[in-house]
Amino acid sequence: MKPIHLFFSLCFLFLIYTLSIYLTPLTVAKMSTIDSEKAVSGRIVWQKYNCQSCHQLYGLGGYLGPDLTNVVSNPKKGERMIKQILKYGVKQMPCYNMPNDDYKCLIEFLKSVDASGLADPRKYTISKTGMINQK
Amino acid sequence: MKRTNLSIGKLFLLTALVMLLLGLIFGVLSTISYLVPDFLKDTLGFTTLRPLHVSSAVFWIILGATGCVYCCLQFYTDKELSNFADLTQWVLWIIALAGIFNSYFTKSFGGREYWEFNPIWALPITIAWIIFLVNFVKISKKIKDWPVYIWMWLTGIIFFLFTFIENYLWIFSYFREHFVTDMTIQWKVNGSLVGSWNQILYGTAFFLMDKFENNKHVGRSKLAFGMFFLGLFNLMFNWGHHIYTLPTEQYIRYVGYIVSMTEWIFFVRILYTWKQTVSDVQKHYHYFPYRFIIAADIWVFINMGQAILMSIPAINLYTHGTHITVSHAMGTTIGINSMIIFAACFEFFDFKRETSKIVTNLSTLSFWFLQFSLLIFWLSLIMAGIKKSIWQMSENQSSYSKMMVSLTPYFTTFFVAGLGLLISFTILAIVLIKTYWKNRFIIHLK
Numbered sequence: 001m002k003p004i005h006l007f008f009s010l011c012f013l014f015l016i017y018t019l020s021i022y023l024t025p026l027t028v029a030k031m032s033t034i035d036s037e038k039a040v041s042g043r044i045v046w047q048k049y050n051c052q053s054c055h056q057l058y059g060l061g062g063y064l065g066p067d068l069t070n071v072v073s074n075p076k077k078g079e080r081m082i083k084q085i086l087k088y089g090v091k092q093m094p095c096y097n098m099p100n101d102d103y104k105c106l107i108e109f110l111k112s113v114d115a116s117g118l119a120d121p122r123k124y125t126i127s128k129t130g131m132i133n134q135k
Numbered sequence: 136m137k138r139t140n141l142s143i144g145k146l147f148l149l150t151a152l153v154m155l156l157l158g159l160i161f162g163v164l165s166t167i168s169y170l171v172p173d174f175l176k177d178t179l180g181f182t183t184l185r186p187l188h189v190s191s192a193v194f195w196i197i198l199g200a201t202g203c204v205y206c207c208l209q210f211y212t213d214k215e216l217s218n219f220a221d222l223t224q225w226v227l228w229i230i231a232l233a234g235i236f237n238s239y240f241t242k243s244f245g246g247r248e249y250w251e252f253n254p255i256w257a258l259p260i261t262i263a264w265i266i267f268l269v270n271f272v273k274i275s276k277k278i279k280d281w282p283v284y285i286w287m288w289l290t291g292i293i294f295f296l297f298t299f300i301e302n303y304l305w306i307f308s309y310f311r312e313h314f315v316t317d318m319t320i321q322w323k324v325n326g327s328l329v330g331s332w333n334q335i336l337y338g339t340a341f342f343l344m345d346k347f348e349n350n351k352h353v354g355r356s357k358l359a360f361g362m363f364f365l366g367l368f369n370l371m372f373n374w375g376h377h378i379y380t381l382p383t384e385q386y387i388r389y390v391g392y393i394v395s396m397t398e399w400i401f402f403v404r405i406l407y408t409w410k411q412t413v414s415d416v417q418k419h420y421h422y423f424p425y426r427f428i429i430a431a432d433i434w435v436f437i438n439m440g441q442a443i444l445m446s447i448p449a450i451n452l453y454t455h456g457t458h459i460t461v462s463h464a465m466g467t468t469i470g471i472n473s474m475i476i477f478a479a480c481f482e483f484f485d486f487k488r489e490t491s492k493i494v495t496n497l498s499t500l501s502f503w504f505l506q507f508s509l510l511i512f513w514l515s516l517i518m519a520g521i522k523k524s525i526w527q528m529s530e531n532q533s534s535y536s537k538m539m540v541s542l543t544p545y546f547t548t549f550f551v552a553g554l555g556l557l558i559s560f561t562i563l564a565i566v567l568i569k570t571y572w573k574n575r576f577i578i579h580l581k
Binding site for chain 1: 168169172173176177180181182183185186242244245246247248251286290301304305308309310311312313314315316317318319320322323360364367368371372377378379380381382384387388389390392447448449451452453455456457458461527528530535536539
């Protein structure tokens with residue numbers, strides 16, 4: 001096989017793979033796991049205040065602050081604590097005078113992230129193939 | 136009349152060096168935030184310092200890679216490259232950089248991690264990259280029987296453009312409506328972007344090896360092409376190893392896992408050719424560009440070993456979300472990408488050891504101090520990561536804040552090693568800029 005043929009074959013496979021990922025929201029729409037409008041806007045609020053610089057979602061993001069994937073459902077933290085920290089700040093985190101609309105969208109976003117699964121590595125099992133799965 | 140040799144390639148390399156120095160300064164300032172929580176908290180703060188550091192470092196690599204391709208092509212085609220389109224590409228980058236830094240200093244964020252600036256500034260970067268692609272195709276189509284590095288540059292440029300545009304799909308609400316898919320695409324992009332600039336820089340390393348040996352065997356061997364396709368295959372499909380814990384489709388996680396395991400082939404190949412590499416080191420020991428390429432080779436070995444282990448989901452479960460991941464990111468960008476760009480700079484700026492003994496000794500000292508600082512830097516992050524991993528998996532977790540305080544000794548070491556990197560890189564960058572200035576009337580062709 002000539003290099004050019006191998007190159008185009010790989011590109012073709014890549015495009016199919018990419019397309020299959022792009023179409024995922026259409027299949028999950030049937031399962032009604034689409035986020036609410038506020039949650040979708042909340043993702044933009046998350047970026048606008050650059051929360052990702054310090055915080056993680058599913059272990060992805062900055063390493064200064066804690067992972068916030070399941071912060072809303074955590075009985076020791078929850079919505080009330082988020083509000084307090086945003087208002088007064090803590091350690092390296094400054095206080096954010098966030099407009100109420102932004103705050104509501106951010107909370108909706110964090111709720112939708114929370115509902116999507118668990119990020120705690122203790123809640124996973126390891127299969128024989130070495131793959132990990134949520135308990 | 137004398138002409139200056141400010142070819143477009145060198146202009147990009149000089150701009151890249153400025154970005155490196157800025158990246159290092161912002162990096163050291165960011166680390167202080169770990170040790171002194173109130174440091175610049177009410178002015179810049181960590182939320183500004185981190186993107187300033189990360190973006191400067193990313194632009195050092197991207198601009199450096201662009202400069203490398205232009206310098207190599209100028210040498211390979213034996214024609215002076217500098218035209219209106221090239222200059223437009225550089226001007227667009229300067230406009231983008233000015234906008235991005237302004238965006239950060241005024242806290243006008245809005246982008247995703249690593250690209251936190253206002254998305255409008257992605258536009259000049261995209262146009263600049265399209266010009267780069269057009270220029271590259273125009274120059275390279277005249278070359279017959281492409282060596283592997285021309286393939287690597289082409290695929291790197293195309294895939295960077297594709298994934299950079301893909302990086303902004305979140306602008307459309309369709310992609311944001313499903314959080315897990317959105318995150319999957321975000322990390323598909325991050326993985327492939329790194330793969331793209333790696334293709335460009337590894338291509339540069341192949342080119343330099345050909346140049347050092349004064350032959351064209353390395354770039355045309357079957358093994359080189361085999362490695363290129365394996366690298367391309369990984370660029371396209373291995374990114375799934377970033378998101379094992381994300382509840383995305385199972386097949387994406389398995390594709391990432393299986394494809395990542397093909398990297399063992401690279402690893403075994405490095406081990407197999409180790410003996411030859413060692414004899415080459417002895418042969419070219421005092422030759423600076425070669426020394427940087429060998430340093431990159433050693434860091435490839437270390438980081439690839441680490442990457443392969445981290446790509447096994449059962450191990451990734453322990454390392455994910457810890458500073459072990461940071462050590463890998465820093466190890467590759469500093470140890471591999473930066474070493475290759477420095478090799479290219481020393482080669483194309485015409486650094487001659489015979490010119491000044493003091494400068495040569497200073498550069499040698501800085502080179503070794505850089506390697507030592509990087510090793511300490513990398514190890515301190517791994518140690519911090521191991522400690523965080525133990526905390527993450529323990530049943531009776533202390534508070535996050537307490538855990539972070541317990542990492543202070545590692546962060547202090549990390550800070551000191553970071554200062555070492557700043558000092559050594561600064562000395563080497565100054566040597567290069569002075570060398571460029573001294574040789575500015577030399578046109579670098581075959």
